[in-house]
Amino acid sequence: MPSHVFADRPAQPPERETVDALITRTRRLRGDVDAVRPDPEVAEDDPQERWRRALCDLALHHLDDLGSHLGQLKDGLPQETAEAIADELAEYEADRAAAGAGSLLSRVGSAEWNLLTDEVSWSDELYRILGRDPRSGPMSLDEMPSLVFAEDQPLLTATVTDCLVDGRPIDGEFRLVRPDGRVRTVHMMGEPVLDADGSTASMWAVLRDVSELRRSQRAVRETRDWLQRQQHMEQTERRLAVEMQEAVLPPWRGSLQFPHDGPTSLDVAAHYLPSASGALIGGDWYDALQLPAGDSLLSVGDLTGHGVSATSAMAMLLGALRGMAVAGIRPGALMTHLNQLLETSPQPALGSAVCCRYTPGTRTLSWAQAGHPSPLLFRDGAGQALMAPDGVLLGATSGAAYEQAELTLRPGDLLVLHTDGLTRTSATSDDGADRLTALAARFARARDAQECVRVIVEEVGEHEREGDACVMVARVIA
Structure with a gap:
């Protein structure tokens, strides 16, 4: 009853x-x-x-x-x-x-x-x-x-x-x-x-x-003990990922001038933005390197995943990219080799990247991309995305070929390279190119590349990003 x-x-x-x-x-x-x-x-x-x-x-x-x-x-x-x-x-x-x-x-x-x-x-x-x-x-x-x-x-x-x-x-x-x-x-x-x-x-x-x-x-x-162990493991993994990321990414802060031993032809600045929670350390990277004969290498990229596995794979990929660039391999062929490297890696991963080689004597920009947002070119107070050469994600398919594009830059031109997490939030799925090109007038008034980076961070830094991101700005001086 x-x-x-x-x-x-x-x-x-x-x-x-x-x-x-x-x-x-x-x-x-x-x-x-x-x-x-x-x-x-x-x-x-x-x-x-x-x-x-x-x-x-x-x-x-x-x-x-x-x-x-x-x-x-x-x-x-x-x-x-x-x-x-x-x-x-x-x-x-x-x-x-x-x-x-x-x-x-x-x-x-x-x-x-x-x-x-x-x-x-x-x-x-x-x-x-x-x-x-x-x-x-x-x-x-x-x-x-x-x-x-x-x-x-x-x-x-x-x-x-x-x-x-x-x-x-x-x-x-x-x-x-x-x-x-x-x-x-x-x-x-x-x-x-x-x-x-x-x-x-x-x-x-x-x-x-x-x-x-x-x-x-x-x-x-x-359950409480298990949660505490999990929390300790996550904290340890995050600390290792942060330490590895800091050891691999370029140590310079502020603007960097290329070449180092002559009249400045390129003013470069970059910034890493963590995820909104700060808990997810991914495989995003940026890099700027002076090459033999006075050329400069500019690259940004992103590997799938988070934590130690992503940062270790990023370290491997970035090391290979630097070595091949110093050896004189051009961006298109370089992307092909990076694709082979990821394909044969014991820890398979997918990645996107854009790699640019700038020759100051002719102001020629040679670049290739692998499933990555195109660089944005700002000229005469307006900005637009460059027409991307063909290139699939790194590690997505074997035997992939990557095209290479060339562009002659002018004094005062500004390039913005970024990973796709820069402006992607939980509320939108686009790459945010329109939001960045709308900053053209503020870029024109900026004193140097570092100030342009601050403008971008102010614009997108307060938005809730799903993951981490990198941005790099390069201004042509002469």
């Missing part, structure tokens, strides 16, 4: 609540239980009042456990655990409102051992908790340890002895094995009953099966 608590409305599942709401409800319920707990002086001479006080004490103990769990949940444990505790609290309130009917009270039993007459009285619930056939009768205090785990027997014996000899209350937990082989955890609370001379006449106790509660607590602890 349904509980009378729900007799006035159709049965329906309880609504989920927030952790804060559960904490508030637990505190309120604890106060309600404490308010109805009988006064110890009243309970001393009345067995029924002692029984009521023992039940209230158990309820308070259980609610304290719930409060502790909910406090942990508020600090970030999984929502599934919050829902489990919400169900248990709803069950607790329903049991209390039902005034004795419900699964909670069926897990609580009572016993009294009379030391003067050797009589033992057990409630029906205690037989069910301990799995004992009522026809076998209750167990004496001497027989009780036989049910308990060997390692818990000394604690039970000491607790009972302290109660009988010194009049101390009983409050402890013991693991026991029922006759059917099931292992249960029982919380036992009790007190001695004294005669007129102050000697112990009998001992009564309330025993509660807390096996499910302790399993839940263990699951919470294990």
Whole structure:
């Protein structure tokens, strides 16, 4: 028969609540239980009042456990655990409102051992908790340890002895094995009953099966420990990724002039922008390098993935790019070799890149790209993306060929190279070229490449990017 608590409305599942709401409800319920707990002086001479006080004490103990769990949940444990505790609290309130009917009270039993007459009285619930056939009768205090785990027997014996000899209350937990082989955890609370001379006449106790509660607590602890280990591993991996990235990316800050040993022909500046959360360290890179014979190498790129695997692959790719560029390999052929490198790498990855070689004597820009946003050219107060030569993502297909384009630049021209994460946010999927070309007037007023980089960062730096990004600005001086 349904509980009378729900007799006035159709049965329906309880609504989920927030952790804060559960904490508030637990505190309120604890106060309600404490308010109805009988006064110890009243309970001393009345067995029924002692029984009521023992039940209230158990309820308070259980609610304290719930409060502790909910406090942990508020600090970030999984929502599934919050829902489990919400169900248990709803069950607790329903049991209390039902005034004795419900699964909670069926897990609580009572016993009294009379030391003067050797009589033992057990409630029906205690037989069910301990799995004992009522026809076998209750167990004496001497027989009780036989049910308990060997390692818990000394604690039970000491607790009972302290109660009988010194009049101390009983409050402890013991693991026991029922006759059917099931292992249960029982919380036992009790007190001695004294005669007129102050000697112990009998001992009564309330025993509660807390096996499910302790399993839940263990699951919470294990989950918390697992989360802490995961957090430590993530922090360690992020630190290693950051250190590797800082070791590989160019160490220079501010503007860089090429060539280093003659009149400046190219003013270069770059910037790395982390993801909005700062937690994702990817394989984005930028690089500027002076080559033999006075040429300059400009490149930006991005590898898929995050963490140590992405930054280590980026380090390998960037090292190969620098070596081949110094060896005189042109951008188109260079991209072909990088594609072969990624294809044969023991850690397969996909990457996009743009590689430019600038010859100051003729102001010629030779460049190639691999599935990457084209450089933006700003000239005479206007900006546009360069027409991209053919080139697929690095590592996407074997034997890919990459075309190379050439362009003659003019003094005052400005090039902007960037990875696609620069302006891509959770709200848009475009590459943001229009937002960057709209900055042409501000670029024209900028004093140098570094100021142009600051303009770009101010424009896109406040937007919530899904990942990290790099931007590089190169201004032709002469």
